[in-house]
Structures are given as C-alpha cells and as structure tokens.
Amino acid sequence: MPHRYIKKILEARVYDAAIETPLDEARGLSERLGNRVLLKREDEQPVYSFKLRGAYNRMAQLTDEEKARGVITASAGNHAQGVAMAARLLGVKSTIVMPKTTPDVKVNNVKRLGGKAVLIGDAFDDARRHSEKLMDEKGLVYIHPYDDPDVIAGQGTIAMEILRQESGPIDAIFVPVGGGGLIAGVAAYVKYLRPETRIIAVESAESACLALAMEKGHRAVLDQVGIFADGVAVAQIGENTWEICKDHVDEVITVSTDEICAAIKDIFDDTRSVTEPAGALAVAGLKKYVAREGARDETLIAIDSGANVNFDRLRHIAERSELGEQREAIIAARIPERPGSFKTFCKVLGKRNITEFNYRYSHDEQAIVFAGVQIRPNNDGREELLAELHEHLDAVVDLTDDETAKLHVRYMVGGHAPASLDNEVVYRFEFPERPGALMKFLSKLGGRWNISMFHYRNHGAAYGRVLVGMQVPPAERDQVIRFLDEIGYTFYDETDNPAYKLFLG
Known part of the structure; x- marks a missing residue:
C-alpha cells in the first residue's frame, strides 16, 4: 500500500503555496534530555501549519x-x-x-x-x-482534511524534506495525530526508504483515535473527544490513513493536557515561537519516550505542526506547563487555627518556593490551606515534599493530578467569613518577588494577630501580591498601621473594598 504513495509524494504540487521548512536543533531540549532533538518547523508555513501542503x-x-x-x-x-x-x-x-x-x-x-x-x-x-x-x-x-490520497501525499513531502535535511541515522520521528493524514504520509515515505527509523504517533489523551484503533485492530469511534488540542480533536482515524498506519506506525504515545502545555513551553524556550496545543504534541511524546526508554545520544525528530493559538489561551497554558513539567505540586493541608500557623507551615516547606497560597478562616480549631509548591522536575520531588509534610502535619492531600482542583477549586478557595469571625481587617501588599519572598513576608508579619484570610499567587512578575485578612481588635488598629509601616512593604487598606464585602466579608 505505501509504495503507491512514494511516486505521489515525489510529484506532489505543494511548493506553489508551501515552503520547505527548516529542521532546527532544539538545543535546550537536547541538552536536558541527553539526545539530539530536532524540530521540523511547520509552524513557519504561510498559514502557520503543515495543512497547506x-x-x-x-x-x-x-x-x-x-x-x-x-x-x-x-x-x-x-x-x-x-x-x-x-x-x-x-x-x-x-x-x-x-x-x-x-x-x-x-x-x-x-x-x-x-x-x-x-x-x-x-x-x-x-x-x-x-x-x-x-x-x-x-x-x-x-476537500477532505486527512482521508484523501492526494492530501496524504502532500503531507508526505514533510518526510521527503526531513530525509534530505538529515542524512545521518534517525532513531525516531514523532508525529502528531488527529485523523492521520500527516503520519500516514510520513510513515509511507520514511518506512520505504529508512525502515529502521521508528515512526511514533503522538495523540492527546482526550482524542486518541489511533490508539483505540491499534488496540482493537480496526477503526473505531471514540465515545467522547476533548477539544483542548483542537487541531487533533477527531473521533475516528481515517480509512485511507488507517491502511498505512496499522502496518507502518511503530507505536502510539498519548499525552495529557499538562504534558502538552509543558511541551509548548519547551518549544518556546528553544525557538521563541508559541505553538498551538496540537503543534506541541510531538515534543510531548518525545519527552515521554525518552523518560520511559532512558534513551541517550539518539537523533529524535519532532514535527512542530502548527502555531495557530488564541492569545487568551496562553495564560491557561502557562499555568499548566509547570504541572506538566512536574515542577509544581498542588496540595491541601489542615493546620491549627492559631497565630503563627502559617509561618510554621512555611518552615515545613523549607527552601521550596511557594507559587500559590489560598486560605479563608472557617473554623475556630483548624484551618485548611490550598497551596502550590515548586518541586524538582520528577516524581521524587513530589514524594519527598509529601513525606516531609506528613511528618509534621496531621492531614495532607496531594491534588496535583486532580483536574477539578486545578481547573476550578484553586480559584474558588474562600467564601464569606463565618458569623463567629469578628474584628477582621484586610490589607493588600506588594513586595519584591524573589525566591523565599513569601517566607520573608510571613516572618516579618509574625504571629501577633490571627490571620483569617490569605491569598498569594506567584505570577512570575517583579512584585508579589498578597491579600491578607487579620483579626485585630479596634483598640489595636493603630498598632497594626505602625507595624506595617515598619515592615516596609507597600500596603493598602482594603477593609472597605466592595469586592471584599460582597464575596469574602
């Protein structure tokens, strides 16, 4: 079957519209992964995607x-x-x-x-x-987006360029998969000329239609398709594409949303370009392959397939990339409700940087905090953190893999104060953001007044921003102002802020 595509690929009319894209080394990824990682830059096409071919x-x-x-x-x-x-x-x-x-x-x-x-x-x-x-x-x-021989042949010209641009041995080529037009064209051409090169399909776990077909041995339809990686959100692999993929794709790797976001960051770090989620699939799969196989000193190629992403999605992508890189753990912990508990909790965390801290007074005896903590980029870093927390605290829950916590709860922690909470004053602070800045802030704030509300999120900006509620008797309000002046950080009294009164007071 693939043999008939070779002539079609060689004769494909793509260069009246498309360009031959570069095959660039991703130096940062190569150094970090211990392999030679090359990116086929289809994001540089006139429409920022390989689909033009x-x-x-x-x-x-x-x-x-x-x-x-x-x-x-x-x-x-x-x-x-x-x-x-x-x-x-x-x-x-x-x-x-x-x-x-x-x-x-x-x-x-x-x-x-x-x-x-x-x-x-x-x-x-x-x-x-x-x-x-x-x-x-x-x-x-x-004009079918993938399940057409001429479309497959057009996409196959990417493989023709790759083999011309990299004449040395290629251990594996990682290809994003939606309906299969790209991987069918690449597999047909590469396996004909270099059968020893592994062709590895990479799919979003939310739309893994090729993985389903490989598992069942025939084309099947997914019950549900997620749309985060909208460029590959397809429920069933194509008929023509399946005929090639079933015999010429070596394996399928599926990746999570967090892993895709981390790959977008990796590509940006090496190229200063921002890919769409589908465009970063191949890099996400490549990283997973290297971690699984312990691959070293191999030549690995990932097809960077597109860069059509809405700007307003970048905030979500940036936040999830830390989780995808396993550089952040999300935890919930129960601590005693008394002055100084925050400071004690932060001491347990040691020198780890806190990326987020949410808390609202709700009970006289105990407090539940929601925190993001930077860790080393591997599972050992998270396990080490949890072990230390369990040693000092009664109840700790790991929420790092909890989608509800990551998508919703982290932004909803709080609510109105209970009726038993009195004498609350609210201040908004700004302080220079650097490693350990939050711990230094809490040390200066001390344990004199009970903290009844706390919100902090490290956004990578020059200044950290914290919203703090404290229980301060009216007779001590002047002392608070003098104390805050001594701390030396910029602060604003938000006790009469309408948003606070509506949602938190």
Missing part, C-alpha cells in the same frame, strides 16, 4: 469543471486555512465549515484569505456532517 496538492488536481463548482471542507481550523489559501491561489471559491469552538485566530485568517467561514457544532465531527450536507445541496467538491 495537503490542501494545495489535492486542489491542484481539480479539473476546470470542479474548480468552477467550488470547494468545501470541514476543519478544526488549520486545514481550513490551507484550503482558503489554496483556493485563493487557484482562483476557486471555498466554503469552510468549522466547529464553533475553533480559535478566533483561525476563523479570522480563513476570512482574510477569502474563504467563506461557516461555524457549527462543538467538535470536528459536527462540522464534517454539516459540510457533507452542504456539499450535496450545492454540488461542491469536498
């Missing part, structure tokens, strides 16, 4: 009659841009059906390129069904 090659085969009818496709966004650009270059009208969840950056680029954007449904398969309906109604030519 397959779309243009398929549309270059259209007859004049088909061009006159116009084309239609369904896409999670990247293929959409490829079709829109190819249509503009070929003078063809294009209709692009995308899920409503498609990032705005992709939708806007489709419109900019002259495509007609139709948004429907929440996932790719909703868009696919609607596109097929429009195709029948209007007589349009369907």
Whole structure:
C-alpha cells in the first residue's frame, strides 16, 4: 500500500503555496534530555501549519469543471486555512465549515484569505456532517482534511524534506495525530526508504483515535473527544490513513493536557515561537519516550505542526506547563487555627518556593490551606515534599493530578467569613518577588494577630501580591498601621473594598 504513495509524494504540487521548512536543533531540549532533538518547523508555513501542503496538492488536481463548482471542507481550523489559501491561489471559491469552538485566530485568517467561514457544532465531527450536507445541496467538491490520497501525499513531502535535511541515522520521528493524514504520509515515505527509523504517533489523551484503533485492530469511534488540542480533536482515524498506519506506525504515545502545555513551553524556550496545543504534541511524546526508554545520544525528530493559538489561551497554558513539567505540586493541608500557623507551615516547606497560597478562616480549631509548591522536575520531588509534610502535619492531600482542583477549586478557595469571625481587617501588599519572598513576608508579619484570610499567587512578575485578612481588635488598629509601616512593604487598606464585602466579608 505505501509504495503507491512514494511516486505521489515525489510529484506532489505543494511548493506553489508551501515552503520547505527548516529542521532546527532544539538545543535546550537536547541538552536536558541527553539526545539530539530536532524540530521540523511547520509552524513557519504561510498559514502557520503543515495543512497547506495537503490542501494545495489535492486542489491542484481539480479539473476546470470542479474548480468552477467550488470547494468545501470541514476543519478544526488549520486545514481550513490551507484550503482558503489554496483556493485563493487557484482562483476557486471555498466554503469552510468549522466547529464553533475553533480559535478566533483561525476563523479570522480563513476570512482574510477569502474563504467563506461557516461555524457549527462543538467538535470536528459536527462540522464534517454539516459540510457533507452542504456539499450535496450545492454540488461542491469536498476537500477532505486527512482521508484523501492526494492530501496524504502532500503531507508526505514533510518526510521527503526531513530525509534530505538529515542524512545521518534517525532513531525516531514523532508525529502528531488527529485523523492521520500527516503520519500516514510520513510513515509511507520514511518506512520505504529508512525502515529502521521508528515512526511514533503522538495523540492527546482526550482524542486518541489511533490508539483505540491499534488496540482493537480496526477503526473505531471514540465515545467522547476533548477539544483542548483542537487541531487533533477527531473521533475516528481515517480509512485511507488507517491502511498505512496499522502496518507502518511503530507505536502510539498519548499525552495529557499538562504534558502538552509543558511541551509548548519547551518549544518556546528553544525557538521563541508559541505553538498551538496540537503543534506541541510531538515534543510531548518525545519527552515521554525518552523518560520511559532512558534513551541517550539518539537523533529524535519532532514535527512542530502548527502555531495557530488564541492569545487568551496562553495564560491557561502557562499555568499548566509547570504541572506538566512536574515542577509544581498542588496540595491541601489542615493546620491549627492559631497565630503563627502559617509561618510554621512555611518552615515545613523549607527552601521550596511557594507559587500559590489560598486560605479563608472557617473554623475556630483548624484551618485548611490550598497551596502550590515548586518541586524538582520528577516524581521524587513530589514524594519527598509529601513525606516531609506528613511528618509534621496531621492531614495532607496531594491534588496535583486532580483536574477539578486545578481547573476550578484553586480559584474558588474562600467564601464569606463565618458569623463567629469578628474584628477582621484586610490589607493588600506588594513586595519584591524573589525566591523565599513569601517566607520573608510571613516572618516579618509574625504571629501577633490571627490571620483569617490569605491569598498569594506567584505570577512570575517583579512584585508579589498578597491579600491578607487579620483579626485585630479596634483598640489595636493603630498598632497594626505602625507595624506595617515598619515592615516596609507597600500596603493598602482594603477593609472597605466592595469586592471584599460582597464575596469574602
């Protein structure tokens, strides 16, 4: 089966639209992983994704009659841009059906390129069904995003470039997988010329349709598809792509959202480019492979497949990357409700940097805190932290792998104070952010007044910001001001702040 694709790949018409992208060494990753890591930079294509290759090659085969009818496709966004650009270059009208969840950056680029954007449904398969309906109604030519021999051949030109750019031995090539067009083209070409090179598919754990097919031995449909990595959010591997993948893909690695976010950070650190979640899949899988196999001194290639990400998603990605790198542990702990408990808790943490600290008074005898703590980037770092906490505290819960805690609870810790809490005053502080800054702040604050509320989050900014509630009798209010002046940090009295009164007071 793959043999018939070799000629199609060699003759593929992609370079009227696409460019030959560089194969760059990721120096930071290479040094850290002890292997030679190369990135195939498909994020540098004119539409910031490899999809232009397959779309243009398929549309270059259209007859004049088909061009006159116009084309239609369904896409999670990247293929959409490829079709829109190819249509503009070929003078063809294009209709692009995308899920409503498609990032705005992709939708806007489709419109900019002259495509007609139709948004429907929440996932790719909703868009696919609607596109097929429009195709029948209007007589349009369907340009499949992955399950078409000419699309597969277009994507296969990436493999042709890789083998030309890296003439030495290649131990493994890591390929992101959605519907399978990219990995089918790469596997067909590489396994024909260099069968010793491992082809490793990488899928999001939320949309692992190739892994499901490999497990069952046939194409199957996922019950549910997550859309964090929207570029690969496909419920079933393609028919044509499966025929190649089942015999020529060596293995499938699935990765979590946190691992994808960590890989986005890795790529940024080495290239100063920001990939989309699907674009970083291959690097996430490569890292997991190296950790599992203990690989050393190998040449490993990851296809950086796209960079179409909404700017407003970057905050979420940045926060999850620390967890994906296993550099942060999220814990809940029960401590005594008395002055000085915060300081004692921080002493237990030692020199580890606190990234977040949430607390709200709720009980006279005990307090429950929610904290983020920086750890060494491996499981031993977390186990060591938990062992030390269990040695000094009665109740500690590890929430690092708890999705509800990471997505919701960490932002909801708090609530109104109980009726038994009296004499609360609230201050907002700013202090220079450096390792150990929070511990120094708590040491200066001391244990004179009971802390009834505390919120701190290390955002990597120059200044740390803390919101503190303390129980201070009216007769001691002047003493508090003098004491805070002595500490020397900028502070603001927020006791009458309307947000505090509405949600926390």
